[in-house]
Amino acid sequence: MDLLNKIKENAVRLQNHIVLPEGSEIRTLKATDQILKDKIARVTLLGNKEVIESIAAREGLSIAGAAIVDPATDVNRSKYAEMMVELRKSKGLTLEQALQLLNDPLYFGVMMIKAGDADGEVAGAINATGDVLRPAFQFVKTLPGVSVVSGLFFMIFQDKSIGDKGMLVFADCAVMPDPNSAQLAEIAVTTAASAKAIANIEPRVAMLSFSTKGSAQHDLVTKVADATRMAAAMNPDLLIDGEMQLDAALVPEVGQLKSPGSKVAGRANVLVFPGLEAGNIGYKLVQRLAGAEAIGPVLQGMAAPINDLSRGCSVSDIVNMVAITANQAGEK
Numbered sequence: 001m002d003l004l005n006k007i008k009e010n011a012v013r014l015q016n017h018i019v020l021p022e023g024s025e026i027r028t029l030k031a032t033d034q035i036l037k038d039k040i041a042r043v044t045l046l047g048n049k050e051v052i053e054s055i056a057a058r059e060g061l062s063i064a065g066a067a068i069v070d071p072a073t074d075v076n077r078s079k080y081a082e083m084m085v086e087l088r089k090s091k092g093l094t095l096e097q098a099l100q101l102l103n104d105p106l107y108f109g110v111m112m113i114k115a116g117d118a119d120g121e122v123a124g125a126i127n128a129t130g131d132v133l134r135p136a137f138q139f140v141k142t143l144p145g146v147s148v149v150s151g152l153f154f155m156i157f158q159d160k161s162i163g164d165k166g167m168l169v170f171a172d173c174a175v176m177p178d179p180n181s182a183q184l185a186e187i188a189v190t191t192a193a194s195a196k197a198i199a200n201i202e203p204r205v206a207m208l209s210f211s212t213k214g215s216a217q218h219d220l221v222t223k224v225a226d227a228t229r230m231a232a233a234m235n236p237d238l239l240i241d242g243e244m245q246l247d248a249a250l251v252p253e254v255g256q257l258k259s260p261g262s263k264v265a266g267r268a269n270v271l272v273f274p275g276l277e278a279g280n281i282g283y284k285l286v287q288r289l290a291g292a293e294a295i296g297p298v299l300q301g302m303a304a305p306i307n308d309l310s311r312g313c314s315v316s317d318i319v320n321m322v323a324i325t326a327n328q329a330g331e332k
């Protein structure tokens with residue numbers, strides 16, 4: 001069974017509750033119809049009930065199984081606003097400002113999760129990445145011991161000899177524009193853990209650079225070499241090596257030539273990019289030119305699963321992301 005089918009099957013078993021803040025968006029409604037038919041998750045749509053129901057009726061969609069909550073009038077507004085004031089008291093957030101923020105479904109959705117009224121959130125079909133992430137960073141925050149949220153992609157290839165039976169994991173391709181070495185180390189360790197938890201692979205992590213083991217000298221190379229050492233110290237059992245070039249990471253002969261004896265070089269299945277420019281451009285190159293299917297970005301390091309869609313997403317992208325989010329939420 002392929003990765004997505006396994007993820008969907010597990011989501012059906014888990015029956016987690018996912019909030020979709022863009023409740024009147026047409027692809028989101030079509031996805032909701034599908035998610036409910038396939039029993040992938042319990043769903044709450046945010047928005048005006050009449051508007052949402054009339055769009056669904058016009059499109060012939062069956063969304064009766066979803067809860068619809070209007071952030072403008074919901075009974076939980078004052079409870080959530082008080083929580084927000086408490087969580088942001090160091091920033092001086094007032095009750096009035098919190099109530100204003102709650103009119104934005106992206107803040108309301110995040111507060112549902114924070115209050116334990118939902119297990120995860122998927123948004124971004126009509127909102128930019130930063131607007132989806134900011135409320136999550138401010139109120140849900142990161143997991144204990146984690147300071148950096150990052151985004152990974154599962155890259156799925158027709159050629160099953162690539163990576164792990166045709167799959168490579170790429171990170172960070174979505175969030176952190178310019179990580180320092182400590183942040184990069186954290187991204188590596190978190191990505192390895194996510195690859196194992198979600199895709200059940202034994203991670204072999206390559207820390208990518210334009211240099212392999214000192215072949216070039218530059219601050220950017222030192223950053224990756226330092227990050228590699230820090231990540232190994234954070235998780236001594238992790239198979240991780242770097243800095244290394246992409247060919248040394250993936251091609252066995254090049255790996256052994258440039259990094260002899262490495263347990264990762266030539267057989268990496270997790271690629272950690274040195275910064276977001278490389279990671280974001282890299283995954284899109286592989287997707288567009290090599291024809292790989294890119295599943296993600298799956299956000300990791302957040303205290304609860306909140307995932308961002310591309311504004312060009314399809315209905316099935318939303319269904320898949322809800323299934324992934326439900327998996328990240330785990331057993332309840």
Ligand code: ACO
Pocket residue numbers: 129130131133134137138142147148149150173174175176177280296297310
């Ligand atoms: N992890 C955890 N917390 C973070 C992170 C992070 N990676 N980045 C920022 N924060 C926190 C900050 O600590 C701050 O918390 P505080 O308010 O409690 O002090 C809060 O988030 C806001 O921080 P700012 O630095 O003001 O964040 P800003 O809103 O300017 O930027 C953002 C954050 C939006 C994620 C920014 O880094 C960004 O735009 N990243 C790129 C996103 C993107 O466009 N990706 C490419 C598209 S996605 C794709 O193609 C798949």
